[in-house]
Amino acid sequence: MRLSPFIRENSQAIIAEWENFARSLVPAADGMTPLSLRNHISYILDFIANDIDTAQTDTEQTDKSRGKKPKTGMDSVAEIHAALRQAGGFNLDQMVSEYRALRASVTKLWGAQDFEPTRQSIVDLVRFNEAIDQATTESISYYSKKVEHSRDLFLAVLGHDLRNPIGAMMMSAELIAKIESLTERQKMFIAQVSLSGARAIGIIDQLVDVTRARLGSGMKVIREQMDMAFVCRQLVQEMRSLHPSRTFVIKSSGDTIGSWDRPRIGQVFSNLLGNAVQYGFTELPIDITVSGETDAVSLAIHNQGVPIPNDKIVGIFEAMVRGGAEGSGTTNLGLGLYITKEIVAAHGGSIKVSSSEKDGTTFTALFPRSIDAAAVGGDIVQSADNRPNR
Known part of the structure; x- marks a missing residue:
């Protein structure tokens, strides 16, 4: 029997074989009814059987084997299946594994038939695999678009629905602060509202950056001619205003x-300086060095403080990781170093950290001077001298 009529006549057995695998995809498949698990699988089998019987040119065969078969105006059964799986909580790996299981189910049951392989059966098997590849490609593409749409909605909520009411709150606090009859205690409370609002906006900005970086958009950079040392002096001046009791020493060459x-x-600069202020000894200076090299400019920020534990250095630049001493009482989400890493990488540069009780902690970032210099791509380097920090 040729493969296409075999698929049509044995679809229930194929689906039952496949369904046993689909049920193992917990927690996504946990509690789903057989009908939910089977949705569109029978349609996918019909598509595959019809595709095997459809004549095609060599060019069409090549395109389809690469998942590049031209699309019709309507969503394919594979795309609809992807939408249902994404809405049902299946991740991309689980959805792709369904196609692997479907491929295995068909070939297993068909191969169990008592027949001698012929040239036609080999052609049918090739056409079957091409159809599975095409359906997999369409599902992956559609699933990715659904995820991208969800990401855009999430960013819209953060950027608009949260930012606007927080901005209104801060503006109200500023207006109330201008009332002359306020007591000192009332002024303190209003100032705290403004400060907390500014912090909330900062957290939103960080989360938006992290979301873009982790969901594939990457950290966008808009290049312009600038002086790294000048920007350094600007940010250090702001940090001095926020922390007048701390000493900052700038060196540039x-x-x-x-x-x-x-x-x-x-x-x-802001993230690395804030990191040094938070974890450095308060009575010792924070050293900032900007050095111009042949094709790049390096930035080094050093502080003396408690070294980072060895078990923290490996993931120091990952999101939601904090390297400070336990119980420090900080509400830091641990996003600063991750965002710093993404910005440096987007410029084609590299960043590393070294730390020890003797030498203190130094974060060093290298920025290629131009787009051409950065074309080779950047990487993230983590190093430790004796014991690492933060």
Whole structure:
């Protein structure tokens, strides 16, 4: 029997074989009814059987084997299946594994038949695999689009629905602060509202950056000619205003002019300086060094403080990881170093950290001076001298 009529006549057995596998995809499949698990599988089998029987040119065969068969105007059964699986909580790996299981179910049952392989059966098997590849590609593409749409909705909520009411709250606090009859205690409370609102906006900005980086959009950079040392002095001055009791020492050398994203570079300085302030000994200075090299400019921020534990250094640049001492009482979400890493990588640069009780902690970021210099791509480097920090 040829493969296409075999699929049509044995669809229930094939689906039952496949369903046993689908049920193992917990927790996504946990509690789903047989009908939910089987949705569109019979339609996919019909598509495959019809595709095997359809004549095609060599070019069409090549395109289909690469998952590039031209689309019709309507959503395919594979795309509908992807939408249902995404809505049902199946992740991408689980959905792809369904197609692997379907492929295995068909070939297992067909191969169990008592027949001698012929040239036609080999052609049918090739056509079957091409159809599975095409359906898998369509499902992956559609699933990815659904995830991207969900991401855009999430960013819209953060960027608009939360930012606007927080902005209104901060504006109200500023207006109330202008009332002359307020007591000192009332002024303190209003100032706290403004400060908390500003912090909430900062957290939203961080989460938006992290979401874009982790869901595939990447950290966008808009390059312009700028002086790294000048931006350094600006950010250090702001940090001095926030922490007047701390000492900051700036050293710059060489040509520090290049093509970078000024606001993003400001984020790097702000995150690394804030990190040094938070974990450095208060009575010792924080040293900032900007050095112009041949094709790049390096930034090093050093502080003396308790070294980072060895078990923290490996994931120091990951999101939601904090390297400070336990019980420090900080409400830091642990996003600063992750965002810093993404900004540096987006510029084609590298970042590393070294820390020890003797030498203190130093974060060093290297930024290629131009797009051409960064074309080779950047990487993230983590190093430790004796014991690492933060």
